[in-house]
Amino acid sequence: MKFLFYLILVLLLVPLQTTLLPHLSVWSIKPDLGLVAAALVGIFAGELEGLLVGLAIGWVLNLFSAGELWLSLLTNGGVGILAGFLGRQLTLVTSISLGVGLLLVSLASGLFAAVSFTHLDLSQMWWMVESIALPQACFDGAVGAGLYWLLSQWFHVTRLRTE
Amino acid sequence: MWMAHSRSPYSARRIALACFALLLVALFLLPNQIQGLLQYLDGPVGHVVGVPLQAIASIDAGIANRWERYVALQGVQEENQQLRKEIEWLRGQHSQLREFSAATERLTALLQFKEQALPTMVAAQVIGRDATNRYRAIILNKGESDGIKPDMGVVTPAGVVGRVVKTTGASSVVLLVTDPSNSIPGLIQRTRDEGIVEGTQQGMARLKYIPLLSTLRDGDRVVTSGLVGGFPRGLVIGTITNIDKQEGALFQSAELMPEVDVGRVEEVLVIQMSYGQSTKVGAEADVTGKPSP
Known part of the structure; x- marks a missing residue:
């Protein structure tokens, strides 16, 4: 049952991210739903599932992106495992703390991506951080916090976690 | 709001950490092998x-x-009138170009140029934008499965759109011409000076490495040079809008306005074989944008 849920999640993320989200982008920036989904799975289901689902999301989304595979695997898998660890260490998880965590992780991944573009000079790299990584991190944090809040309102979160 | 509590067994944590560490090591030590392994799965997963x-x-x-x-029909009447005027102007241009075409045919026959075959193209629809x-x-x-491979050129009847960088089964x-990671060999149509067209972060394009002695000017058209890559010679890339000539530099560069509005493109043609590679029998479409059925 869980496997089916994750399969549907990964399959639906692709059209959502590539076809529908460009219509909802703000200043040509759209949130990275793969990152948000990997973080939520990590928080709710633990490190191992967060890692595996994050890797699957990273790989499948990378099939529809011009980006490098290793960066996508590393970012999404890393977020899944990190969210699992943080979820265990924090005594109280709120939508705000999740949003801030996602903002920081997304910003770190954006910085890492900017540094990995070897053909960019320092000013271009800064432009990329300022115009893409930072707004996207804010977007990711807001979307993650909103989704977490919705999930915690609609479902009994403690039960979802212990199952 | 919810109180966190431990629910995964300790071994699951260790497995997760070990898997991630293994992945990190594999990605840094054997990047090509990992990509090769995943490429076997790309086709079927891409279909699903x-x-x-x-x-x-x-x-x-x-x-x-x-x-x-x-x-969204507001302003259609004004647009209609504008287009009618444009059609009138284009009709005049068309008759002039027919004259030139006839002259070129005569001269080509006179010089006994080897007849070049038209490129083979496949029509495709845009179904999404980059996931990042x-x-x-x-x-x-x-x-x-339709014969599309990396490095093939992508165009519309108006001009160059970009280059295929990745394929799955379906x-x-x-990568669009406006992306800074993209490079396409270009040629200034009037002066015949060559350079490399790269995208800019602002969503435009830039022709780089133009010889200092080039007499280029604003409004000059830049076309594909056909030297390397998946594009035949002569496809329009854009129009020069700004020239950048710096003191002491070895080359000059120029900003281009891309001919195709890549943000709104919906249907494209993928060039499967360029001039010289295709045969006339195999040609399924021509450069004026008639795709194969």
Whole structure:
């Protein structure tokens, strides 16, 4: 049952991210739903599932992106495992703390991506951080916090976690 | 709000950490092998993921079509009048070009040029945009099973759109001409000076490495040079809008306005074989944009 849920999640993320989200982008920036989904799975289901689902999301989304595979695997898998660890260490998880965590992780991944573009000079790299990584991190944090809040309102979160 | 509590067994944590560490090591030590391994799965997975993607893309296109036909009709009358004027002007241009064409045919025959075959093209629809914000790329609904391979050129009848960088069984990713990671050999049509066209972060393009003695000027058209890459010679890339000539520099560069509005492109043609590679019998479409059935 869980496997089916994750399969549907990964399959639906692709059209959502590539076809529908460009219509909802703000200043040509759209949130990275793969990152948000990997973080939520990590928080709710633990490190191992967060890692595996994050890797699957990273790989499948990378099939529809011009980006490098290793960066996508590393970012999404890393977020899944990190969210699992943080979820265990924090005594109280709120939508705000999740949003801030996602903002920081997304910003770190954006910085890492900017540094990995070897053909960019320092000013271009800064432009990329300022115009893409930072707004996207804010977007990711807001979307993650909103989704977490919705999930915690609609479902009994403690039960979802212990199952 | 919810109180966290430990629920995964300790071994699961260790397995997760070990898997991630193993992945890190594998990605840094054997990047090509890992990519090669995953490429076997790319085709079938691409087909499976392509089903919901194409379904949602067609719903999206249907809604956009309805919107454009019935809702977003404000200002159509003015646009209509403008287009009528443009048609009149183009008719005049057309008759002039027919004269030139006839003259060129006569001269070509006179010089006994070897007849060049037209490139083979495949029509494809745009079904999405890059999954990340870091690249300017589009996703097409045709892939390896339709004969599309990386490095093939992508155009519309107006001009160059970009280059295929990745394919799965049923889809392909095209890096747009406006992406800073893209490079296409270009040629200034009037002066015949060559350079490299690269995208800019502002969503335009730039022709680099133009010889200092070049007499280029604003409004000059830049076309593909056909030297390398998947493009035949003479496809329009853009028009020069600004020239940058710096003191002491070895080359000059120029900003281009791309001929195709890549943000709104919906249908494209993928060049499967360039001039010289294709045969006239195999040609399924011509450069004026008539795709194969």
